[in-house]
Amino acid sequence: MKLMFRTRRPNVLISTTGFLLTWLGLACLAANGAPPVIHGAIDENKLVTLAGNLRPEVTPANDLGQASEDLSLNHMMLQLERSPDSEQALEKFIADLHNPQSPNFHKWLSAADFGRSYGLADSDIQTVTGWLESEGFVVNSVYPSRMLIDFSGTAGQVRRAFHTAIHNLNVNGVHHIANFSNPQIPEALAPAVAGVVSLNDFRPKKMIRPKYTFDFEGETTWAVVPADLATIYDFNPLFAKGITGAGQTIVVIEDTDLYTSENWTVFRSTFGLSQYTSGSLVTTHPAPPSGADNCIDPGVNGDDGEAILDAEWASAAAPGAAIVVGSCADTATYGLFIAIQNLVNSSNPPPIISLSYGYCEPANGAASNASINSIYQQAVAEGISMFVSAGDEGAASCDADAITATHGINISAFASTQYNVAVGGTDFGDTYNNTNSQYWSNTNSASYGSALSYIPEIPWNGSCAGMLVSTYLGFSTPYGPDGLCNSSMAAEYGLEEVVAGSGGPSNCATGAPAILGVASGSCKGYAKPSWQTGLSGIPNDGVRDIPDVSMFASNGLWGHYAIMCYSDVENGGSPCFGDPSNWTGVGGTSIASPVMAGVQALVDQSTGDRQGNPNYVYYPLAAAVPSVFHPVTQGDMDVNCGGNQNCYGTVGTVDYGRDGRIYGTTYDGALSVSSTSFSSAYAAGNASWNFATGIGSVDVDKLVENWGKK
DSSP, X not given: OOEEOOOSSTTOEEOHHHHHHHHHHHTTSOOOOOOOOOOSOOXXXXXXXXXXXXXXXXXXXXXXXXXXXXXXXXXXXXXXXXOHHHHHHHHHHHHHHTOTTSTTTTOOOOHHHHHHHHSOOHHHHHHHHHHHHXXXXXXXXXXXXXSEEEEEEEHHHHHHHHSOOEEEEEETTEEEXXXXXXXXXXXXXXXXXXXXXXXXXXXOEEOOEEOOSOOOTTOOOEEEOHHHHHHHTTOHHHHHTTOSOTTOEEEEEESSOOSOTHHHHHHHHHTTOTTOTTOEEEEEOOOOSSSSOOOOOOOOOSOHHHHHHHHHHHHHHOTTSEEEXXXXXXXXXXXHHHHHHHHHTSSSOOSEEEEOEEOBHHHHOHHHHHHHHHHHHHHHHTTOEEEEEOOSBTTBGGGTTOSSBOSOSBOBTTTOSTTSEEEEEEEESTTTTTOHHHHBOSSOOTTSOOBOSOOOEEEOBOSTXXXXXXXXXXXXXXXXXXXXXXXXXXXXXXXXXXXXXXXXXXXXXXXOOSSTTSSOTTOBOOBOOTTSOSSTTOOOSSBOEEOSEEEEOOBSTTSEEEEEOOOOGGGTOOOOOSOGGGSEEEESHHHHHHHXXXXXXXXXXXXTSOOSOTHHHHHHHHHHOGGGEEOOOSOBOOOEEOSSSSEESOEEOOOBOTTSOBOSOEEOEEEBSOSSSOOBTTBOOOSSOBTTTBTOEEOHHHHHHHTTOO
């Protein structure tokens, strides 16, 4: 028997071998009861465009011409799409999973159950995989979720099947590849296909920041160690009761191996954590449930500082927990999400996952955004708690690592779904308020701690656009020709960079930007989650707003930063011996996310159950028992900007390229909700919730004590 599909090449046949291989993979999946969404015959003359899937770097100036037709693109991911009715039913079910009054409360699904209940119908998957094979692709596997297909092929096959050529690019001297137009697929497949997750090799930004090299004159520094974390955020009463994360597993997602696991061991022994003997560390490269292995060992590749930071500070918050470094190399798909997909679709998914990378919504692309939303959604249905760094660029996530923000207000697609906890960043306000002596001892404990109590917090902000640092240095405004950002002091104190804990509204989770890399055109944000309510300060904007909570993330502007043991000297580390103050100093929401994952391990140990999405508890608990959270009311997380995309106070000549970047002479302004008057993006202010820090930071003992009491 041969199965026939209509294509642009009349009467192209799918071989019996390819058909049987596809169904051998599907045979491992139980029959699905979802009604089919594909009804028409495939006609290659009737195509639809999958808009919103162009990188901002795809410009004529960067173009080096079409890539070789033989270029291998291994382990691409085709994200599928369920019907609106099925999507609505799933959202209702997830709400019931988190509702103590529902008979489905905490009746978590397995990956197979999820696929049976909410994946695509057998006939739809057969049609899609058959079409891929007819185009010459190898279908490696269909995930148990029945929402994702792993397939491989060449650039030539991509060009013919998806009607987009892969081009070579030169971006600031670095070679990249990317699709040069939006993909197209046959119209008949459109109800079932969200898009190809990635047709480029641009990679996410890690949320680790090195310690500042400049300090205010005469400033003392207070390096934060695990003992300080435990004192400031009230972990110690739980540790004393044996609530240490014992029996719990936290997976930190990476795209690299550790430089050496010995760093984690030295960190724990130096800072008094090795007494919690149930704590452990392993590295895994999680394989998919079936088919060709798409999780390749990435080796040590320069991102190992991020990996050890995540592992060490997750362990600082939950010293009795098992820490797992889950890492995969990048293929045609981000290695980070290969690891997450394989873990979530496994037969034994972890209860807690932390991710400290990001990419802004407009640049990440509609298909990739849909895939992230889909896998987090599945994770929550399985009871997994997803913690994601909100970002290190204030409300300008498309300007990560930039000197000046030019793409307006936008947030990380990795953190903006309703199914994850977005973790923002704070600093301590004692230096600004001249109250250091109230909160820090002049001597260290045996485990090097010196914090005396909770320290009132401000948003983490290392940009010259921050009002607190501007005022502290004698400037009336941060922006304009007379502002801090345009003074010699900005360079003197290392403030000429887009650096701050991130927050803001989702504004380009779907749709296609009219200006690449800018929330514009048909861009729309994720809808406001049902649980993001009940607190003053939450805007009535109809969209998902982040962060949810925040924790310490400073890299030293006000004298506070975290210490880690990281001995990879070639990639910014330092030897881990002697006085720990000489070890590597860091900041970033890369600290905050694994710490909150560690906090969740304490909650899970205390309750004896995995908890799914903690936001269902955080928000009502903040309303009912406000003392569980520390409000942040002073300061902002504003960053410096240029041009007219959500920027106020810019002076000079501004010319824009197609990529949205400025090519001209300008004075820095400050990121603003309005471009005609200054409205900071964003200030702390409100005591219940704000864009700078969300609900605020956590009193961990009170959180565990009051969990479920709402």
